[in-house]
Amino acid sequence: MSQPRATKVLVIGYVWPEPRSSAAGGHMMQILETFLEQGWDITFSSPAGTGEHRADLAALGIREVPIELNNSSFDSFISQLAPDVVLFDRFMMEEQFGWRVEQQCPDALRVLETSDLQSLRDARHLRLKERLKASDDADDFSELFAKALRAEFEFMAGTDLAKREIAAIYRCDLNLMISDVEIELLVEQFKVPRNLLHGCPLMVDLPSAPPAAFEERAHFLSIGNFRHAPNWDAVLWMKTTLWPLIREQLPSAQLHIYGAYTPPKATALHNAAQGFHVMNWAEDALQVMSAARVCLAPLRFGAGIKGKLVDAMLCGTPNVTTPIGAEAMHGDEPWPGAVTRTAQAFADNAVQLYKDKTRWLDAQAQGLQLLASRYQRTRHGPALIARINECRLHLSSIRRDNFTGSMLRHHQHKSTQYMSQWIEAKNRLIT
Known part of the structure; x- marks a missing residue:
């Protein structure tokens, strides 16, 4: 009897992962290692240049394929690869490549690794700048730290970045959230359906040796x-x-x-x-x-x-x-x-x-x-695999019930598609 085909995963990275440089890079490596433990066939692609501290994915058995923005060569690449799961590393990659993935591989599960809510981080940065501009006091930030989720929402809701980021969340079949506070913000304030979100914090193995005294x-x-x-x-x-x-x-x-x-x-x-x-x-x-x-x-x-x-x-x-x-x-x-x-x-x-x-x-x-x-990795790793498998099994009903996501894909992907094709055509004329 022939062995079942390994699940094929394409990861589209905002950058090539650098686990020793950032928590985002570390979390991506934890996710990739969880997939490898399942025997899944993984390809990692990114339009970014290579950083000096990047992980050696090839040594782990992960294919590395550079890709280009606004270039139809990606269509041929992903069509030939025919992944079962596509993981976008941060919402900007979903904006750039989501419509191409949907066109070429409509049955692939689309997963967004949010890393954190960039729109929340940027809104808090703006608040801090306002606070520092209004007062020279660099000591007491109690009021700044005490904002409730409703206040976070009110500050974020009018920003273009929040609209872009949360639209990308809606367009995906599953979104990995590192923070339970951000899950509650999305569900309670932005009314994102909870079933589109999966809590996936940093995943580690417990230390085996006692720490230094x-x-x-x-x-x-x-x-x-x-x-x-x-x-x-x-x-x-x-x-x-x-x-x-x-x-x-x-x-x-x-x-x-x-x-x-x-x-x-x-x-x-x-x-x-x-x-x-x-x-x-x-x-x-x-x-x-x-x-x-x-x-x-x-x-x-x-x-x-x-x-x-x-x-x-x-x-x-x-x-x-x-x-x-x-x-x-x-x-x-x-x-x-x-x-x-x-x-x-x-x-x-x-x-x-x-x-x-x-x-x-x-x-x-x-x-x-x-x-x-x-x-603990032993808890969160299996939970992530189980959730992805469940979503693949019920993909048609997930998409049927997520009409807002379908509507956003229709409108946003058309505008992104036409803009990307225009940039590609312009680049051909220049060269």
């Missing part, structure tokens, strides 16, 4: 891709406000800041005399995290859940963050460190965690418990 660790650490605007804002806030407050209490304290794609404006902040060290990219993020005593993540805006904080838990490193940093990450469970709303509270808790071994050990244990309860 309190006495073996030194210094504060902050880490994050410098191309990600919330991380750069956090570095600036540390430099101007938070780190001076910490050094008032710990004059010999040292802060090591790591991040991929460090720009000159970041290296210019390096000041050894102040204990403020900009260290560039970490070859092994878990190694430097394991050597630090406390992780600092002072995020004033953002969305999704934070890979750096999951890494901190994996390494047994307590952290200090804000409500934005901790959002959707711990439910009703205690936070492995401290969640603060003001600069002074942030500094005070950072110092206390650094000095108080008993509190530090409690936070470390809470982090390991949180990993076990919310982030």
Whole structure:
């Protein structure tokens, strides 16, 4: 008897995944590894250039195929590939290639990996800019952090980015959501049908070895891709406000800041005399995290859940963050460190965690418990596979019941199709 054909998956990436540079890259690799465990046949394509820290997908048995925007060569490529599942990595890829996928492979399940809600992150960034423009006070952001989902909706609803992003969510058969807060925002405020969404947080294996001891660790650490605007804002806030407050209490304290794609404006902040060290990219993020005593993540805006904080838990490193940093990450469970709303509270808790071994050990244990309860790969990986298989089985009824998505595909894809074809024709004339 012949073996059944392996499920074919095409992933259309916004970028080539860089798991050591960003949480988005790490999450994509976790999804790909989950597919590989099923024996699925995976092709990864992207119109982006190759980054210096990209993962070696070919070594994992994943085909790598560069593709072009606004080029009908993609039609021939996907028609020949004939995937069963197409995963768009972020909504911009669905906008660019969704209509081509529907034309060439109408029976393929279309899945969107949202990574986080970009429109929510951008709306929060705009709010922060307004707050900073209205007041010189860089300490208290309690009001900014206290916004309810309704207020988030009201700020987002008028933006073009939210309309584009949520339209892409409707057009797909299934959407992977990393944050349960964002699921509730979409369902309760934007009225997106819950059955179009699937909670898929960061998926990790629990550490097998005990973490480094309190006495073996030194210094504060902050880490994050410098191309990600919330991380750069956090570095600036540390430099101007938070780190001076910490050094008032710990004059010999040292802060090591790591991040991929460090720009000159970041290296210019390096000041050894102040204990403020900009260290560039970490070859092994878990190694430097394991050597630090406390992780600092002072995020004033953002969305999704934070890979750096999951890494901190994996390494047994307590952290200090804000409500934005901790959002959707711990439910009703205690936070492995401290969640603060003001600069002074942030500094005070950072110092206390650094000095108080008993509190530090409690936070470390809470982090390991949180990993076990919310982030285990052995739980979320099978749930993702089961949901995809269920959607493939009931694809016709999912699309029938999602009339709004069908309507949006009809109108948006026509306009995108004609614009893309016009750009392609123009490019041919130029060349």
